[in-house]
Amino acid sequence: MPLLTQPHERSGLAGKIIVITGASSGLGRETAIQFANQGAFVVLAARRESALQETAALCGGEERTLYITTDVTIEQQVQLLVARTMERFGRIDIWINNAGVTLFARLDQGSFEDHRRVIETNLFGAMLCVRAVLPIFRRQQAGIVINVGSILSKVGQPFVPSYVISKFGLRGLSEALRTEVADEPGIHVCSVFPYALDTPHFETAGNLIGLKARAMPPVQDASTVARAIVGLAKRPRRERHVPRVAALCVMLHGIFPSFFERVLLQVLSEWHFEKQSEPKTSGSLYAPLQGRAEVTGHRRPRISMVGLLAWVATRFVRILTRPAPRPSS
Numbered sequence: 001m002p003l004l005t006q007p008h009e010r011s012g013l014a015g016k017i018i019v020i021t022g023a024s025s026g027l028g029r030e031t032a033i034q035f036a037n038q039g040a041f042v043v044l045a046a047r048r049e050s051a052l053q054e055t056a057a058l059c060g061g062e063e064r065t066l067y068i069t070t071d072v073t074i075e076q077q078v079q080l081l082v083a084r085t086m087e088r089f090g091r092i093d094i095w096i097n098n099a100g101v102t103l104f105a106r107l108d109q110g111s112f113e114d115h116r117r118v119i120e121t122n123l124f125g126a127m128l129c130v131r132a133v134l135p136i137f138r139r140q141q142a143g144i145v146i147n148v149g150s151i152l153s154k155v156g157q158p159f160v161p162s163y164v165i166s167k168f169g170l171r172g173l174s175e176a177l178r179t180e181v182a183d184e185p186g187i188h189v190c191s192v193f194p195y196a197l198d199t200p201h202f203e204t205a206g207n208l209i210g211l212k213a214r215a216m217p218p219v220q221d222a223s224t225v226a227r228a229i230v231g232l233a234k235r236p237r238r239e240r241h242v243p244r245v246a247a248l249c250v251m252l253h254g255i256f257p258s259f260f261e262r263v264l265l266q267v268l269s270e271w272h273f274e275k276q277s278e279p280k281t282s283g284s285l286y287a288p289l290q291g292r293a294e295v296t297g298h299r300r301p302r303i304s305m306v307g308l309l310a311w312v313a314t315r316f317v318r319i320l321t322r323p324a325p326r327p328s329s
Contacts, residue, residue: 012234014039017089019081021072021129022099024051025293026199027148030222031096032059034230043085043092045070046099051293072099072125075132082132091140094233095133097126097170098148101285102201105208107161110280114206115162117285122166126173134177142186144236146229147174149193151241154250158265159209159272159327178238188236194225195246202299206283211273211327215297217305222295263312270311271303273327 018035022028024046032042036059044052044059044067052067059065066088070077085092100122103114126147137143152164153171174191181187198219207213220243228242241247253260283289303311 012038013230016040016093016233017043017085017091018094018096018233019043019045019085019092019133020096020098021045021070021125022148023055023067024048024288025055026201026295026297027194027197027222027225028096028098029055029058029293030295031098031226031229032065034223034226035233036060036064038230041065041089043068043081043089045072045081046288047071048288048293051288054293072129073120075128078125078128078132082136086136092133092136092143094144094146095129096146096148096229097129099125100148100166101283102160102163102205103208103283103285104159104205104213105162106159110208114208114282114285118162118206119166119169121285122163123169123173126170130173130177134181137181137187138184140186141184144188144190144233145174145177146190146192146232147171148229149174149191151193151195151246151250153191153193155253156261156264158268159213174238190232190236190238190240192225192228192232192240192242193246194228194242195220197222197225198296198300200294200297202297204284204289206281206285207278208280209273209327210277210280212276212278212299213273214271214299215301216268216272217301217303217308219301266315266318267308267312269327271301271308274302 018040020028020032020042023032023044032044032055035042042059042065044055044065046052047069049069056065056067068081068084070081072078101118103118130145147170149170150167153167156164171191174189177189196215196219199222202213202215225242228240232240
């Protein structure tokens with residue numbers, strides 16, 4: 001795990017005030033560390049106080065950080081996050097909407113409340129945060145919002161419908177917000193769309209499929225996406241795909257949508273889940289899970305990228321002509 005190094009005083013981010021939701025582990029923690037390494041002050045928000053304390057220590061301790069236990073679905077807690085940040089630092093320069101949860105389940109499976117919770121956290125939470133910070137950005141006539149979406153903000157995927165819906169909505173939030181601040185040249189709204197990350201995402205997700213979910217190749221380190229987020233803070237742009245080649249995949253999906261949907265269903269049915277059943281769980285939907293918070297996860301893909309391409313090639317005709325087997329516990 002990377003540790004705080006000597007801040008780069010000429011990085012352009014030195015002294016900036018960065019608020020990061022979902023900062024207790026995974027991409028949020030890695031992003032906080034990278035901003036701290038650039039000389040920024042980081043405000044860390046998440047539901048686990050002990051994990052926030054760990055992140056704060058990695059970012060330089062009390063002198064460089066402020067951590068505030070926050071559930072982004074609760075408006076009063078979001079307002080408190082903003083108020084305490086302003087009380088400590090007097091301004092907010094960059095706000096990163098990173099908090100998110102996942103549920104592995106078909107749309108017609110399980111309680112609707114579980115699906116609702118995903119959307120409340122991933123989308124409504126970001127909306128509450130934007131509502132709270134936007135008046136400050138308007139007063140300052142400056143500020144950057146970075147919404148952490150996903151490749152699934154543009155391409156659908158089976159077995160995580162509520163997550164896909166929330167990420168499409170988050171992209172819509174960015175689009176709508178850009179029009180609202182179109183006459184505010186100092187305010188920028190950025191979206192980052194990562195492909196699969198090696199974080200605890202798959203271990204903490206709710207799962208009603210009853211089979212252990214694993215990442216799909218190619219998996220990238222959280223540090224790669226964190227660098228892209230830091231890059232957007234230095235040079236704001238509307239959108240950034242990580243890796244950049246993912247934009248090509250989105251384009252090809254737009255040209256051959258039916259083919260891509262069949263491939264996705266076949267591939268994910270075969271390789272996204274282990275074969276052995278496990279207890280169904282709500283994961284971290286309603287409360288953070290206990291245990292050590294980390295940047296990296298422990299559920300590597302079941303197949304390599306080369307192996308996956310070979311598997312698709314050998315089954316090309318079958319994918320086009322036969323329905324995919326459904327994973328079953």
